[in-house]
Amino acid sequence: MKKKNEENRQAESFEESLEMLFGREADLTDAELDEELDACGIDAAELQANVHKQLLDYANHHYRTLDRDVPVNLEKTLRALRPHSAAEKAKAVVRTAENLVGNFLDTAKTKSAELLGTTMPTQAKQHQFAFRNKKELSTADKDLLQSEQEDVDSSDES
Amino acid sequence: MNKEVAIELRRRLQINGALRLDDIAKSLRLSMKEVDSDGFDGALVRRSSGVGGRILVK
Numbered sequence: 634m635k636k637k638n639e640e641n642r643q644a645e646s647f648e649e650s651l652e653m654l655f656g657r658e659a660d661l662t663d664a665e666l667d668e669e670l671d672a673c674g675i676d677a678a679e680l681q682a683n684v685h686k687q688l689l690d691y692a693n694h695h696y697r698t699l700d701r702d703v704p705v706n707l708e709k710t711l712r713a714l715r716p717h718s719a720a721e722k723a724k725a726v727v728r729t730a731e732n733l734v735g736n737f738l739d740t741a742k743t744k745s746a747e748l749l750g751t752t753m754p755t756q757a758k759q760h761q762f763a764f765r766n767k768k769e770l771s772t773a774d775k776d777l778l779q780s781e782q783e784d785v786d787s788s789d790e791s
Numbered sequence: 792m793n794k795e796v797a798i799e800l801r802r803r804l805q806i807n808g809a810l811r812l813d814d815i816a817k818s819l820r821l822s823m824k825e826v827d828s829d830g831f832d833g834a835l836v837r838r839s840s841g842v843g844g845r846i847l848v849k
Contacts, residue, residue, distance in 0.1 A: 730795035734803055765833030774830040777847075781824070781836045785845045 678716070685714040821846055 652658075655669065667677040688711055696703045703711075717725070762778060770778075800806075816823060820843025821835075828834070828849050837844040 726792060726795050727799075730792060730799045733796060734799040738803060761837055763835040763837075764831045767831045767834075768829070770830035774828050777826060777828060778834065778836065781826075781845060781847060782839075785836050786839050 681714055682716045685711065685716060688714065816846065819843065823848060825849070 655661075658666075661669070670677045670680065688707065692703045692707055692711060695701075696707075813823075820838075822844075823846045826847045826849065828847065831847075832849045834847040835844060836847060
């Protein structure tokens, strides 16, 4: 009994030390907890799936196969830990893609509106080229670009 | 994820069927021209007004 109390005291002391180091578990967000696990080389989704499987096996073995009701708290925990199905994962990816494209298009609209709404007469006359694999421009290249610039400005391609 | 992004882009931009480079360039008011250059493989020449221009390809 005395040995058991000593072990409990040591365990509590160890937990207090962990709290001092990492903060209280209840104060951490899910994302922060995932980061902590990741830092320890543990995949959060894999861990959740493993815990769910073990609890599910326990519930089946000790309750369902004996035709007994699974305790409410265990049932709740199983629901909370249930891994996402392939369909749910696919839906999440589609939602992420929708948000990504939506944000991209909104930003593009805002930026293009800003650009079109800004009049910069001094800059408008400056020739600005963008290159792919640019090296040293020869005289012929510079003449070519100048000629193309004049042609583009004078043409009616819009 | 790339596939989902491509699908969403096509949906939002109402793109049906295959895309043609000429159509994309035209909608951006860009034309294309092959040139004999030494100092670059490709160049974008912007119209001085800031809208559209020409893509030069070696």
